Amino acid sequence: MLDTLPLSRKQLRSVVQASARINLWHGAVRSGKTIASLLAWLLAVAEAPPSGLILVVGRSLQTIERNVFEPLADPALFGPVAAQVRHTRGATTATVLGRTVHLIGAADARAEGRLRGLTASLAYVDEATLLAEGFWVQLLARLSVPGARLLATTNPDSPRHWLKGSYLDRAHELDLKAWHFRLDDNPSLSEAYVAALAAEYVGLWKRRMIDGAWVVAEGAVFDMYDEQQHVVDTLPPMRRHWLGIDYGTTNATSAVLLGLGTDGRLYACAEWRWDSRTAHRQLTDAQYSARIRAWLDEQTVVPEWTFIDPSAASFTVQMWNDGHPGIARANNDVLDGIRSTATALDSGLLRIHRSCSGLLDELPAYAWDPAASERGEDKPIKRDDHSVDALRYAVHSAAHEWRHLLPVPTAQGVS
Known part of the structure; x- marks a missing residue:
């Protein structure tokens, strides 16, 4: 797989080092964090203990299919491994490298009930800042198999968001590794595309989605208005x-x-x-x-x-x-x-x-x-x-x- 992807050193380093209990890729949109995290997750699936469920969590089943399984099943990205990713659209389970994977949509705090009673060894979370904090806490509690890991991606949000305050800012206290990506960290993007994407974001969103900064919304909403x-x-x-x-x-x-x-x-x-x-x-x-x-x-x-x-x-x-x-x-x-x-x-x-x-x-x-x-x-x-x-x-x-x-x-x- 590593030979089929044009990965940067930062992406490769994150794949190799994703051994903590919580592994978090955060930063700009289209900065390469998702591909790196998916590659790390595939390696984790191959090594996952036989006991405990393997989970993929996202805002909805549709976003999981779009953001996770469509890239995984693309042979242009993951070569022959893509053939070992099988999922039927609309189904709540998939098969990855011969293992059954359970898909969980977590649109609101009520989704926490879907985790009750299960034991997991591996979880992948797409867009973690969109989840309710209670769901995230419950998910971590369910990762109770020895060596269990959580891998998650997110675009940045407010610096007062619970994910930053309770986890990223406390990485030195927790079993947590994090990698921050800017738009120019993705070696597969052309200069023309980077320029076009940068034109679509201004103000608060440009700092978050292009620079990958966790910044607060403050002052006038349309501060560019003159x-x-x-x-x-x-x-x-x-x-x-x-x-x-x-x-x-x-x-x-x-x-x-x-x-x-x-x-x-x-x-x-x-x-x-x-x-x-x-x-x-x-x-x-x-x-x-x-x-x-x-x-x-x-x-x-x-x-x-x-x-x-x-x-x-x-x-x-x-x-x-x-x-x-x-x-x-x-x-x-x-x-x-x-x-x-x-x-x-x-x-x-x-x-x-x-x-x-x-x-x-x-x-x-x-x-x-x-x-x-x-x-x-x-x-x-x-x-x-x-x-x-x-x-x-x-x-x-x-x-x-x-x-x-x-x-x-x-x-x-x-x-």
Whole structure:
């Protein structure tokens, strides 16, 4: 196997040295940590004692299949050994080097019950920071066979995350070995790919996903926002439109129209907003639907897709019954949505028309929650964020339509 993989010295060293009870590969996305850890795990499977179960743990069965078993079964990566990896998609067991391997999805703390009563000799954990701490603790307790080992990978998270505070920072006190990887530690990546990947991350995410740093979310979420740079008074002709809607009853309802200009840039073209607190009057779903559709008629725009707050079930039904076309549930992964919006702003791809007053008021004040950061979580403060959320819905839900427009930095500019 070692002859088929273009491994760096750091990767090889981690494979050879992964003999501790806890072995952890952490660092940048696509930095080579997963391939090194999988190779070390295959060697561990070959040496595992006959007693005790062999486990592979991930956020879900689907992520285990994608991140673990698809690479393992690739002969271009693992040569003839790949033929000894057998797994049927959707099955909770696999065969690796003749040994039965049990796959466990651990989406939340309740998954801890799946470990009750079992005894394990070897475990592989994909993306350890996504697991609940209680599950991790229970998993370690189940590795009770003499010589049992845990091998795990993760991208970095907050420096206050339990994995860093209770394990990485205490490596000298524990039977734990860890290896940190940066993007440039992967010898199989081309300079062009490294440059393209670096362009997709900004701010907090760039430090975590490219530099592999455990850094805290603090201050303004969109710290790259600059009114002088990002706000425009005129718009070019638009080739395409998408609409994002954040729905509120006691809070504001906001609709932000996102356009792709003929100049190849994204624009928050217009905004419709109703704040029941300042208007001292709430609207019904039917009234919201009618007013938003009338506003779009004024803009002479029919958006290709309208991405609606996924929690607004009754309003979505109302829009559908009123015949509004292209309705879809918005992708409401908050952190990924923030990252997509931040990337579009930081790269200069996204501009905002000056008429979007609610959005322009909210963007500079949209901040990370310091109390959540203290708990090791990345969460924005949920206050005055309705137009920002509407923009995020449109930008992130349509990301596959515009990511190819991101400028790619020169390879020399990537560290």
